[in-house]
Amino acid sequence: MLSNKQLKYLKSLHLRKFRQKYGILVAEGVKTVTEIFDHPGSPIEGVYAVQEWLSENVHLVSKYRDKIFAVTENELAAISQLKTPNQVLCVLKQPVFSYEDEDLSSGFSLYLDDIRDPGNMGTILRIADWFGVRWVFCSKNCVEVSNPKVVQASMGAFLRVKTQTVSLQELRANYQGLPFLGTSLAGDSIFKIDLPEAGIIVIGNESVGISEETEQLLTQKIKIPRHPNGGAESLNAAVATGIICSVLQRF
């Protein structure tokens, strides 16, 4: 049984401003929470689970005793942001990363230029995770990673892939020798260019693609060519990211 104070706090996390104030993200559902427990050093603040989940996870309950709280189905529904809550909700400290101490020139990173759809953002984190891309940088207008739909769609990738909000200008200034690749209608086919060994892959907004301002900062324009018999106007941003990563990270 949760106290009123706990309930109030957990409900406040439905709002972005409170997640940001407390530096918190919320992960829901059996699958994601299991990944959190499996991930070494997950910054778990609290786990709120129904009795059924607790009974099946006794080993965790004993290990994290002071962080696990039994809740009723009704309480879970009240604190959950899902239409159909799934047994357990976990509150985590949002990890804060800074690329300054890292060497980005040994591999590929992603830069997301105004990705607004949380499903796309989460799916892109999952793609980065699959293809061993360690850093996903975000422009300030991207949907925030603490958005529950991002967490959900990332399928645990938010635990492993590092993210930071930073301007492309700053990255470009700090990594002057590095290729900055981005998609453009005027670009060269990704299947025909000499592939660099490392660099920043810039992914544009879902509706308008890469802005003119951003395009100025690219060192190489690429494209995924449409088939001569193809009709679609564009590819989904996450799908394009997947294809580019698959080409660049091939091994």
Place this chain on the structure above:
Amino acid sequence: MLSNKQLKYLKSLHLRKFRQKYGILVAEGVKTVTEIFDHPGSPIEGVYAVQEWLSENVHLVSKYRDKIFAVTENELAAISQLKTPNQVLCVLKQPVFSYEDEDLSSGFSLYLDDIRDPGNMGTILRIADWFGVRWVFCSKNCVEVSNPKVVQASMGAFLRVKTQTVSLQELRANYQGLPFLGTSLAGDSIFKIDLPEAGIIVIGNESVGISEETEQLLTQKIKIPRHPNGGAESLNAAVATGIICSVLQRF
């Protein structure tokens, strides 16, 4: 102003059973409806638009006079399935295709094995459309193409890509010489195999992948290898489809 009969009919289309009964799909929003008008021979049954859209599209209004109905914002909200309706809603006869008259052995087709998420289904149609894949076959448990979220996510691709519900057994029996490729953990890397010139690409369900029963029907098992530094358990089904299509349809 819509009659009660019209309102009742349009609201009934929120339910799958009535869309199926009437053989109808509903497309919403300025962008999708513009694509419908641009597509030759779109089987338009009715267009329901607010005055603002009608004023901006006078040429269409005169051409399709007897099919276009002015609605108020409130009426549009009542017949729309979107949270924020976007000026215009279009009712179309659902095109019915049959592969029997076609030659599938001259290129690649997709077979979707229980794709349940409408966003994925729509995105896969968009991918097929981009890469010039003309046929997307669906197992009977796939989300139906007339689902409004499928229509929305397909960004007009539902007009150009042919779909049909059919069992994989039937396709396999009718195309005995054709490669049937599908992803499997035990598959060969898509980046290393000799690529066929044509065939059926089988895409598995979002949670469980390709079923054992389906795997029996494949002639070649493939996989998109995970990077040695990668962590994710899997890729999103639409992203995997995009990567496989980009590899097979490269030109």
